[in-house]
Amino acid sequence: MTDHPIRIAVIGSGPAGFYAAGHLLKESDGRFEVDMLERLPTPWGLVRSGVAPDHPKIKSVTRIYEKTAAHPRFRYFGNVSFGEHVGREDLLAHYHAIVYATGSPSxxxxxxxxxxxxxxxxxxxxxxxxxxxxxxxxxxxxxxxxxxxxxxxxxxxxxxxxxxxxxxxxxxxxxxxxxxxxxxxxxxxxxxxxxxxxxxxxxxxxxxxxxxxxxxxxxxxxxxxxxxxxxxxxxxxxxxxxxxxxxxxxxxxxxxxxxxxxxxxxxxxxxxxxxxxxxxxxxxxxxxxxxxxxxxxxxxxxxxxxxxxxxxxxxxxxxxxxxxxxxRGIPLPGVPFDERGGVIPNAGGRVIDLETGEPVPGEYVVGWIKRGPSGVIGTNKKDAQETVDAMLADLLAAADGAAKHAPEAPDPTAVESLLRERQPELVTYAGWTEIDKHERALGEPAGRPRVKLTRIEEMLRVAASQSPSEESLEEVEAG
Ligand SMILES: Cc1cc2nc3c(=O)[nH]c(=O)nc-3n(C[C@H](O)[C@H](O)[C@H](O)COP(=O)(O)OP(=O)(O)OC[C@H]3O[C@@H](n4cnc5c(N)ncnc54)[C@H](O)[C@@H]3O)c2cc1C
Ligand SMILES: NC(=O)c1ccc[n+]([C@@H]2O[C@H](COP(=O)([O-])OP(=O)(O)OC[C@H]3O[C@@H](n4cnc5c(N)ncnc54)[C@H](OP(=O)(O)O)[C@@H]3O)[C@@H](O)[C@H]2O)c1
CATH class of the missing domain: 3.50.50.60 (FAD/NAD(P)-binding domain)
Structure with a gap:
């Protein structure tokens, strides 16, 4: 591997995306930088929007993901949808690899x-x-x-x-x-x-x-x-x-x-x-x-x-x-898709071109969109490890002169500018932290873990603010 940072885009912030990011940041000898793109302002995928509300302990798995998110070489770009705001070509121009972790939303x-x-x-x-x-x-x-x-x-x-x-x-x-x-x-x-x-x-x-x-x-x-x-x-x-x-x-x-x-x-x-x-x-x-x-x-x-x-x-x-x-998984524009299985075709996490049967350089997949909609949260950890191992093996091979994918502009500021240009209402991790604080504060008077914001506009308003909205707090306190 070369000494320059190796930049990875992870698409989707559910368990699979976070385990992949965590493995990369831990194992990469300080050279990997991970940007996570999520279509919602809020992270955690089905841990937030699937796991039943009467199972709060299960949701505490997010503490592990929070540690990954706090890593200095990790950035979160919420409210950015792959296929709408950015596409495969955009990302391949800026990253050494893309990891699809979009789950099975249908x-x-x-x-x-x-x-x-x-x-x-x-x-x-x-x-x-x-x-x-x-x-x-x-x-x-x-x-x-x-x-x-x-x-x-x-x-x-x-x-x-x-x-x-x-x-x-x-x-x-x-x-x-x-x-x-x-x-x-x-x-x-x-x-x-x-x-x-x-x-x-x-x-x-x-x-x-x-x-x-x-x-x-x-x-x-x-x-x-x-x-x-x-x-x-x-x-x-x-x-x-x-x-x-x-x-x-x-x-x-x-x-x-x-x-x-x-x-x-x-x-x-x-x-x-x-x-x-x-x-x-x-x-x-x-x-x-x-x-x-x-x-x-x-x-x-x-x-x-x-x-x-x-x-x-x-x-x-x-x-x-x-x-x-x-x-069921849904296809992502420009990315191979196996209609029958509702997954991105892959061999151990390497995306496979359906026509040639060969791995597509620089593209990987984890979680439900890799193996189909089954398995509990923990299943995605081992599954992400398999993909990260394949990626590391490819990047090592690239060091021997067999470069698989070389981005034109692997510059963190350039890609952030592009994302902000395409989605001016991009939500960073600091923005999510505001939403999180706000939701928890709303839940506290009733002894609830949080009161969820369900409208994107409201999430964006809170993400852009520096503290939980006093107005909403007063409303809750007033009953
Ligand atoms: C109803 C339900 C309850 C469950 N309860 C439990 C439980 O109690 N315990 C347990 O262990 N497991 C549970 N599971 C299983 C667990 O939720 C899954 O194993 C896990 O969430 C799969 O992780 P994932 O990251 O592949 O997908 P997801 O969690 O679905 O994450 C995918 C992420 O990708 C984002 N995304 C999708 N498309 C795009 C795009 N185009 N651009 C950017 N971002 C995108 C989504 O918004 C989402 O945040 C449950 C599953 C369901 C369906
Ligand atoms: N608390 C938790 O830990 C928790 C909570 C929720 C989800 N999860 C996990 O999330 C994953 C997904 O769960 P899931 O319940 O969506 O899927 P699942 O575990 O795959 O169950 C799907 C069920 O649907 C049935 N089925 C499929 N097609 C059918 C058809 N045409 N007609 C009638 N029945 C049909 C299947 O029957 P056949 O077996 O006959 O195909 C099976 O019983 C699982 O791994 C699950 O364990 C975990």
Whole structure:
């Protein structure tokens, strides 16, 4: 490697982007400089806008990212969107490498009739709404017209959605749930949430603590039909039986099936072996029911069990449906994209040109946009290490005369000028710190970790100020 600074642009400030930045700054012998570009004024990706508000401890992982952000060779440029304010060519002119860490911000449709009905939502949107993501803050979630909601999917996002729908207002009040969502959730008339898996309990993607948590809710019973459980478990699944998480999930679910309900006002019903076939309208044209087909478990190629539809159908009356069947990556202009997988094609983090099958010099990828929308926060640490190792290996090879990518102007001031020219309302880390202080100050009187700002304009106003807005503080204090 040469002695001059090696300048890296990381696109996206979620866990993957921050782990990549942290690894680079730690391992580079003082030569790496990292600029992080984030489309929102606020950092942390899904740690801020995905992780459920009643799980505040998980969010404390941001303390690690704050240490990275405090590094003298790190800069944050928020409110700058790759593909809108800057493109690949702009960045390649200024940086030795780009690391894409843009996550999987979109949702997957079910592809069945009725998905567009009033009352049918992607979990992605609902999650963004209750977490105060600016893209979803105006979403209309009608919790007054329905007493039953169906959540489709058997992953942890499905459990987050189900839990958020039945938590008591007193349990939500001390959290950082967005204020607009707190109001709507407090008035909710939803009494039953049916969580539907297309396969069985042994094949569910839940993790044990999240499934256990359902059994400890203060205002909701958890209901599992023992006959349905037995039917699903009658099919032998060697892969699931060898998996400790699956075995424990089955044990937890058997425990729920044998429970006598406590008679709480709300309930979460866990159903299995059912796939939705249509969302049906009621007389007013809003969602009225979910039609499902009963599945059998049959062996698939590779030994796993897949769901195969039978002739048996069932209809669950419901005014709300949330599809929680996974997130999806979206393409970035000029960057290779694998439409099928919804990821940037890569080999161990090196972006691959789809036509040549060769690595694209100077371009790397980490996190969900690298490997798809699965894995917890910590998974992204090891994943980012793999990419950083590949990058270091390439840069070492470059020192032997095989330069892979040489930027024309690797000058930190030149790129900052360019970014400010393209986005005059750029938010630096100091600007984010103002937003953070402001949000915490707003939350403090009510014992909440923060009150989130949900509008970009408001974030920009606070980021530009030197101290939390007195006006807003007075408003909160006045109740
Ligand atoms: C609802 C939900 C709850 C979860 N809860 C937990 C949990 O409790 N515990 C746990 O361990 N894991 C949890 N996870 C998983 C965890 O959030 C992910 O593993 C992790 O966030 C993925 O990191 P990432 O950096 O790849 O993506 P993200 O966190 O999505 O970060 C991507 C970032 O890129 C930015 N970006 C996107 N496009 C652009 C662009 N064009 N220009 C600039 N910036 C851009 C986005 O704004 C975002 O900040 C949860 C996931 C979801 C969906
Ligand atoms: N508290 C936490 O730690 C936490 C909270 C939230 C999210 N996360 C993590 O974030 C990641 C993403 O979670 P996720 O829940 O979005 O995804 P996930 O874990 O991949 O679960 C997706 C679920 O959707 C089902 N599904 C997919 N397509 C379907 C279809 N067409 N019809 C019916 N069901 C369908 C899948 O069933 P099949 O198995 O049959 O495909 C699976 O049950 C996971 O790694 C998760 O652990 C963690």
């Amino acid at each position: 949702d997957r449709p079910l592809g069945i009739p009725g998905e567009e009905l009033h009352g049918s939502h992607a979990a992605t949107d609902f999650v963004g709404w209750y977490n105060g993501h600016p893209d979803q803050c105006d979403l209309e979630i009608d919790l007054l017209s329905a007493e039953r909601a169906v959540v489709i999917g058997n992953g942890n996002v499905a459990l987050d959605v189900a839990r958020m729908l039945v938590l008591a207002p007193s349990e939500l009040a001390p959290t950082d749930t967005a204020d607009h969502a707190l109001e709507v959730l407090a008035d909710s008339r939803v009494r039953e949430v049916v969580v539907v898996g297309r396969r069985g309990p042994a094949q569910a993607a839940f993790t044990n603590p999240e499934l256990l948590e359902l059994g400890e809710l203060s205002e909701a019973d958890v209901i599992v039909d023992p006959a349905e459980l037995d039917r699903a478990l009658a099919v032998h699944d060697p892969a699931a039986e060898a998996n400790a998480t699956s075995r424990k999930n089955v044990e937890i679910l058997k425990g729920y099936a044998s429970r006598t309900p406590k008679g709480h006002a709300k309930r979460i019903v866990l159903r299995f072996l059912l796939s939705p076939t249509a969302l049906l309208p009621d007389e007013e044209g809003r969602l009225g029911a979910v039609e499902l087909v009963r599945n059998e478990l049959v062996p698939a190629a590779g030994g796993a069990l897949r769901a195969q539809a039978s002739d048996e159908r069932e209809t669950i009356p419901a005014g709300l449906a949330f599809r929680a069947i996974g997130y």
